[in-house]
Amino acid sequence: MTNILIALVVLLAIVTLVQLTRVSELLGELKKQDVNEVTDEDNKTQGFLMLIIGMGFLVFVIWQMIEWNHLLLPEAASVHGQEIDVLMRFSMTLILVVFFIVTPMLFYFSYRYRGNKQNTAYFLVHNNKLEFIWTIIPTIVLTGVIIFGLKTWDKAMNVDTSDSQEIEVFVKQFQWLARFPGEDNILGKSNFQLITPTNVLGIDEEDLNAEDDKIVREVHLVVNEPVVLKFRSQDVIHSAFLPHFRVQMNCVPGLSTQFAFTPTKTTAQMKKEEGEDFEYVLLCNKICGAAHYNMQMRFVVETQEEYDLWLAKQKTISDKLLTQK
Amino acid sequence: MSGHHNETFITKYIFSQDHKMIAKQFLITGMIMAILGMLMSAVFRVQLANPGESSILYNLLPGGWVNELGALSPDKYLALVTMHGTILVFWVLTAGLSGTFANFLIPLQIGARDMASGFLNMLSYWFFFIATVILVWSIYVEGGPASGGWTIYPPLSALPQAIPGSGTGMTLWLISITLFVVGSLLGGLNYIVTILNLRTKGMSMQRLPLTVWALLVTAILGVLSFPVLLSCGLLLVFDRSFGTSFYLSDIVVNGEVLHHLGGSPILFEHLFWFLGHPEVYIILLPALGIISEVISVNARKPIFGYKAMVASILVIGFLSFIVWGHHMFMTGMNPFLGSVFTFTTLLIAIPSAVKVFNYLATLWRANIRFTPAMLFAIAGVSAFITGGLTGLILGDSALDINVHDTYFVVGHFHIVMGLSAIYGMLAGVYHWFPKMYGKMMNKNLGYVHFWGTFICAYGVFFPMHFLGLAGLPRRYYENTAFPMFDGLTDINSIITFFALSGAVVQVIFLFNFIYSIFKGTKTVQNPWKSNTLEWTTPIERIHGNWPGDLPSVHRWAYDYSKPGAEEDFILQTVPLKEGEKEEH
Numbered sequence: 001m002t003n004i005l006i007a008l009v010v011l012l013a014i015v016t017l018v019q020l021t022r023v024s025e026l027l028g029e030l031k032k033q034d035v036n037e038v039t040d041e042d043n044k045t046q047g048f049l050m051l052i053i054g055m056g057f058l059v060f061v062i063w064q065m066i067e068w069n070h071l072l073l074p075e076a077a078s079v080h081g082q083e084i085d086v087l088m089r090f091s092m093t094l095i096l097v098v099f100f101i102v103t104p105m106l107f108y109f110s111y112r113y114r115g116n117k118q119n120t121a122y123f124l125v126h127n128n129k130l131e132f133i134w135t136i137i138p139t140i141v142l143t144g145v146i147i148f149g150l151k152t153w154d155k156a157m158n159v160d161t162s163d164s165q166e167i168e169v170f171v172k173q174f175q176w177l178a179r180f181p182g183e184d185n186i187l188g189k190s191n192f193q194l195i196t197p198t199n200v201l202g203i204d205e206e207d208l209n210a211e212d213d214k215i216v217r218e219v220h221l222v223v224n225e226p227v228v229l230k231f232r233s234q235d236v237i238h239s240a241f242l243p244h245f246r247v248q249m250n251c252v253p254g255l256s257t258q259f260a261f262t263p264t265k266t267t268a269q270m271k272k273e274e275g276e277d278f279e280y281v282l283l284c285n286k287i288c289g290a291a292h293y294n295m296q297m298r299f300v301v302e303t304q305e306e307y308d309l310w311l312a313k314q315k316t317i318s319d320k321l322l323t324q325k
Numbered sequence: 326m327s328g329h330h331n332e333t334f335i336t337k338y339i340f341s342q343d344h345k346m347i348a349k350q351f352l353i354t355g356m357i358m359a360i361l362g363m364l365m366s367a368v369f370r371v372q373l374a375n376p377g378e379s380s381i382l383y384n385l386l387p388g389g390w391v392n393e394l395g396a397l398s399p400d401k402y403l404a405l406v407t408m409h410g411t412i413l414v415f416w417v418l419t420a421g422l423s424g425t426f427a428n429f430l431i432p433l434q435i436g437a438r439d440m441a442s443g444f445l446n447m448l449s450y451w452f453f454f455i456a457t458v459i460l461v462w463s464i465y466v467e468g469g470p471a472s473g474g475w476t477i478y479p480p481l482s483a484l485p486q487a488i489p490g491s492g493t494g495m496t497l498w499l500i501s502i503t504l505f506v507v508g509s510l511l512g513g514l515n516y517i518v519t520i521l522n523l524r525t526k527g528m529s530m531q532r533l534p535l536t537v538w539a540l541l542v543t544a545i546l547g548v549l550s551f552p553v554l555l556s557c558g559l560l561l562v563f564d565r566s567f568g569t570s571f572y573l574s575d576i577v578v579n580g581e582v583l584h585h586l587g588g589s590p591i592l593f594e595h596l597f598w599f600l601g602h603p604e605v606y607i608i609l610l611p612a613l614g615i616i617s618e619v620i621s622v623n624a625r626k627p628i629f630g631y632k633a634m635v636a637s638i639l640v641i642g643f644l645s646f647i648v649w650g651h652h653m654f655m656t657g658m659n660p661f662l663g664s665v666f667t668f669t670t671l672l673i674a675i676p677s678a679v680k681v682f683n684y685l686a687t688l689w690r691a692n693i694r695f696t697p698a699m700l701f702a703i704a705g706v707s708a709f710i711t712g713g714l715t716g717l718i719l720g721d722s723a724l725d726i727n728v729h730d731t732y733f734v735v736g737h738f739h740i741v742m743g744l745s746a747i748y749g750m751l752a753g754v755y756h757w758f759p760k761m762y763g764k765m766m767n768k769n770l771g772y773v774h775f776w777g778t779f780i781c782a783y784g785v786f787f788p789m790h791f792l793g794l795a796g797l798p799r800r801y802y803e804n805t806a807f808p809m810f811d812g813l814t815d816i817n818s819i820i821t822f823f824a825l826s827g828a829v830v831q832v833i834f835l836f837n838f839i840y841s842i843f844k845g846t847k848t849v850q851n852p853w854k855s856n857t858l859e860w861t862t863p864i865e866r867i868h869g870n871w872p873g874d875l876p877s878v879h880r881w882a883y884d885y886s887k888p889g890a891e892e893d894f895i896l897q898t899v900p901l902k903e904g905e906k907e908e909h
Contacts, residue, residue: 006381010832017836021767025846036765036846038694042772046695049776050703057707057783068791071812073727084723091724095714102681102710109688110703113624114695120893121626121886122690125908130686131633131679138678145717146671150664152723157660173487173578192575193582202577231657235578236481237590239655239730243796246727250656252590253480254574257657277808285730285798287474288481289488290400293801 040116047114054107058100073243074274077265077301080156081246087152091145156246159260164226167219169282169297170201171251172234173289176282176297177201178219182212182316192234192253202234203317214314218298219282221263222307228260239286242299244270250286263301270301332868340451342443343868347450348429349761352754354457355421360835361387361461362412365405367828372397374821376803382825388464399802403472404490406800408464410475411498415505416460418608418746420453423509423547426611426753427516427540429761433859434534436525436876438869441518445511452508456501463497471498474800476597479572479590483565486578495565499558506551506558513551516544525858527878531909532897534857534882535621535628538635539614542642543607549646550603557596564588591656598649606645608742610638612749613680613709616702618882619752620684622855623699624691625893627883630683631909637676644673654722655729663722670720677713681706692886692893696853697771698756704779705748711783712741715790733793739786751778751834758838759852763864764845770837774830781827788816854894857882861898881909 028035076085113121168179168187179201181187188203188210195202203210221227231240233251240259241248249259270278280299284292302310341347364386371380379395390405392398397405428446432439440446463470472490473482477498485492520541524533533541563569564585572593573585621628628634650658650666684706693699715737718724728734758766797810804810851860858878862870876898884895889905901907 006385013832014836017770017833018840021770021837021840024767024769034765034846036768038696038768042768043693043695046700046772047693050695050700053776053780054707060783061787064788064791068788068816071791071816072794073796081727084726087721088718088724088727091718091721095717099711099714102685103707105685106688106703106707106710109685109691110693113688113691113693115625115692119692121624121692123627123886123888124629124686124690125627125883126630126632127686131630131683134682135633135675135679138675142671142674145721146668149667149671149721149723153660153664153667153721156723156726157663192577195577195582197580235576236484236487237478241730241796241798243727248655248726248729252657253576254587254589255591255657279808281807281809283796283798283807287403287478287800290398290403290802292403293399293803294806296806 038115043115047111050107050114051111054110055104058103061099074270076244076246077263077270077280078245078247079262079264080152080159081244081261082264083152083155084246087148090148094141094145156261159226159228161226161228161258161260164228164260165222166228166230168201168230168232169219169240169251170232170234171238171240171284171295173236174284174291174295176217176240176284176295178216178297179203180214180216180311180314181209182214184209184212187230188213188317190232195234201232205317211318212316214311214316215320216314218300220300220302220307220310222304223263223266223301225304226260226262228258231257231259236288237286238284238288238295241283241285242280243283244280248285266301266303268302340447342439342447343866344428344432344440344443344446345761345866345870347446348425350450351420351424351428351453352761354454355417355425356835356838358412358416358457359421360831362409362417363828363831365409365412367825368397369402369405369409370821370824372402372802374818376805400472400489401469402802403474403488403800404469404494407472407474407477407490408460408470411460411471411502413743414475414604414608415502416457418742418750419509419604420505422746422750422753423540423543423607423611424450424453424512425750426536426615426757427512427544429757430534430536430859431516431519431540432523433760433862433870434537434857434882435520435523435528436858436871436878437519437523438871438875440515441523442515446515449508449512449515452504452511456504456508459497459501459504463494463501466493466497468492468494470494476601477561478597479561479564479593480576480578483561483573484576484578486581499562499565502558503555506555509547510551513544513547516540517548520544525875525878528897532878532881535617535631535634535638536611536614538638539610539617542638543610546603546607546610546642546645550600550607553596554600557593557600560596561593591653591658594653594656595649598652599646601652602649603642603645605738605742606641608746610641612705612746613638615749615753615756616684616705616745618857619698619702619756620687620706621883621885622756622853623694623696623702624687625694625885626687626691627885627909628683629686629689630679631881631883633679634683637679640676641673644669644676648673648720651720651722651725654725660722667720667722671717673720674713674717677709681710681713694853696755697766697768697775698752700772700775700779701748701752701755704775705745705752708740708744708748708782711787712737712739712745716741727796728793730799731793732789732797732799735799736786736789736793739789744782744786754838756853757859758841759848760859760862762842762845763848763866764841765848765852766841766845767837770833774833774837777830777833778827781823781830784823785820785827788820792816854892856884856894856897858897861896880907883909 188207231251282297284295468489560571570585570588576583879900
């Protein structure tokens with residue numbers, strides 16, 4: 001029934017359009033002018049609309065910036081993230097300034113130079129000086145942007161991880177897991193061929209380093225202590241995305257990737273600033289299958305004492321093996 | 326081969342070798358695919374605004390998309406996103422745009438009777454047509470069409486166990502895209518040869534209209550990059566069907582340990598984006614060419630800085646080959662390599678800025694005639710500015726860490742390459758419709774269509790930047806699992822409202838297009854008072870374009886409002902007056 005109704009509405013709309021078009025053409029014939037010729041009147045209306053709606057677009061942009069500002073991610077909660085934020089503010093300011101200069105010019109020129117049968121355009125072919133200026137200025141500005149960008153990138157990526165807490169983040173369709181290296185601070189060997197329903201990470205149980213490893217479904221970090229996440233994927237490409245820390249890295253089967261960072265704010269602190277519901281969360285950010293939209297793992301940043309308490313409670317692999325036996 | 330030979334219905338309308346007819350075939354096929362692609366986006370926009378609910382709108386889309394509850398399931402959602410991307414990127418904005426306007430404009434604007442090889446040209450369309458049939462067919466096969474995103478990254482696209490769409494649907498996708506590439510290579514080679522060899526007397530490279538320059542560089546990009554996509558797809562076929570391990574290694578899926586060892590999915594990404602990035606400019610350059618032409622004609626003013634415009638097309642074309650890595654900053658590539666790609670990527674801003682300033686300078690002190698084509702051309706420049714600027718964020722590897730693969734990217738590329746290119750394409754259709762069909766499109770309907778589209782399009786894509794800055798990843802079926810995104814419901818509803826309204830507005834265009842073909846008012850010889858050669862051909866379509874001798878060219882294409890001339894335009898065929906200087 002609804003389908004028939006929809007069809008009917010569409011049909012009626014088309015009939016209306018046909019009739020309206022016919023009427024406007026007939027009117028044109030009566031007035032002895034071509035309806036499709038653009039008149040000075042048209043130029044006036046369209047030029048005016050260019051100005052009004054063009055400026056309306058800018059107002060819409062400003063409205064969004066004010067109205068939705070509170071929805072944006074809070075300030076970075078990591079050392080390198082704060083530097084990224086500085087670069088982001090700089091780049092955003094730059095592009096907004098350019099946007100709010102160039103866009104009004106485009107719409108204003110359209111309005112200001114709307115056509116008129118009496119007028120003639122100004123014959124201007126080129127102007128080397130002007131062209132030189134607007135090639136050289138973007139070049140200089142971009143040199144700045146590139147240097148600033150590369151410095152920030154270098155700091156974020158080339159981190160000395162010798163003192164960092166190592167944590168393995170393991171991913172498969174559609175779940176995240178993590179492995180802490182235990183007291184020896186060395187992750188035991190693993191191999192995808194060893195993966196079974198009981199050994200989900202494919203850990204080499206012969207490897208002595210693996211005995212004290214701890215597999216967890218939630219990652220705890222110590223505030224202001226450097227950490228390096230080592231990523232492993234078992235099936236397809238996933239992407240580990242921790243937006244609050246400005247951390248993202250693809251997890252690729254057959255390839256080990258990593259991201260090193262230092263969290264600077266505890267979860268408790270963030271709850272105070274952002275509301276009680278706040279949690280650090282790891283999302284999947286690379287299309288990976290039907291439940292791609294529903295993969296998350298909680299991250300908790302806390303003090304050393306809280307962290308030690310939590311870690312002590314987690315079972316090691318040898319504990320688990322014992323209980324199984 | 327001038328002229329009038331007997332044409333049957335089949336040689337005239339179906340297996341035509343006339344470039345003008347082939348152009349129309351590309352246009353109509355592209356438009357049908359555009360409708361399909363847009364309906365798909367309407368469906369998933371409804372889902373995003375009302376997650377998991379049923380909607381009667383879902384019934385509008387051909388193919389079985391809904392589950393027994395009448396709602397869209399997550400894997401169908403991904404299938405829709407994938408097909409929407411594939412259709413819009415390849416079918417509409419590559420074949421629909423380049424295929425139409427390269428075919429239509431190249432011979433007409435350079436003064437040739439037809440393409441260098443009419444037969445290859447015909448083949449190019451029919452390869453494209455078969456590709457289209459296979460792609461549409463793939464919607465109906467068991468498991469559904471390809472669902473791993475239009476970029477089809479393995480292992481997801483290689484493993485039917487990982488997602489149902491990677492079964493038969495993916496096989497058909499690969500076959501379809503292979504035929505598509507063959508078609509576009511045949512077309513591209515033809516365009517290049519035609520432009521280089523068949524220019525009429527006096528049509529030096531420095532006198533080519535910017536449309537032809539843009540189409541030339543586009544064709545070169547296509548010929549150099551599409552074969553890489555072909556080999557990239559071929560290796561994927563081997564991995565899928567013949568047990569090789571080019572892209573696969575260390576995989577356990579559904580509890581099964583696969584034998585693949587030593588391959589790298591990252592290799593696929595390198596090969597894919599080696600096409601994928603030039604592809605962006607394969608889409609964008611023809612649109613910018615059309616925009617340049619339409620703006621100059623309707624501003625009644627020469628395009629400002631013709632040589633700089635040509636140079637920036639060439640520079641953009643060159644740079645587009647050495648920036649592909651910016652799609653892969655987060656793959657774990659060596660940070661130094663990331664730095665190199667950041668550097669090359671941000672350089673593209675320079676020729677782009679030059680183009681924008683030249684457009685502004687063209688409009689300055691112009692005498693603008695607001696045809697619907699002109700409105701779309703100006704909107705195209707606006708979209709190029711708006712979307713291009715956010716490229717400065719995404720191209721910067723450090724900033725990309727947090728916006729990569731979020732809605733910020735979706736907003737960015739839909740504006741800079743989606744909107745600019747669609748606006749360019751629509752400007753082209755409105756502008757050259759009289760040449761294609763001998764009729765005028767209704768102006769007032771064009772105005773309504775333009776303003777509706779312009780408002781809705783920014784209403785759809787601008788808010789997406791905020792979703793991205795809030796951290797929302799793209800290709801999420803819904804975001805209810807994450808309390809941090811709860812505030813975004815309003816934005817999603819607004820986007821969906823504009824998306825559906827925008828889709829309805831396109832009905833006006835479709836109506837205008839079809840109505841005008843049959844019932845539109847007849848056009849005059851040169852309705853826009855344009856300088857270029859296509860307006861010297863007869864209104865009635867003839868095979869061979871000019872009934873008598875080919876025209877000879879005596880000046881560049883942009884002598885509008887030249888002081889000392891009687892009218893505000895001078896056809897390229899008009900010889901220079903004594904003492905008149907050719908300027909550009």
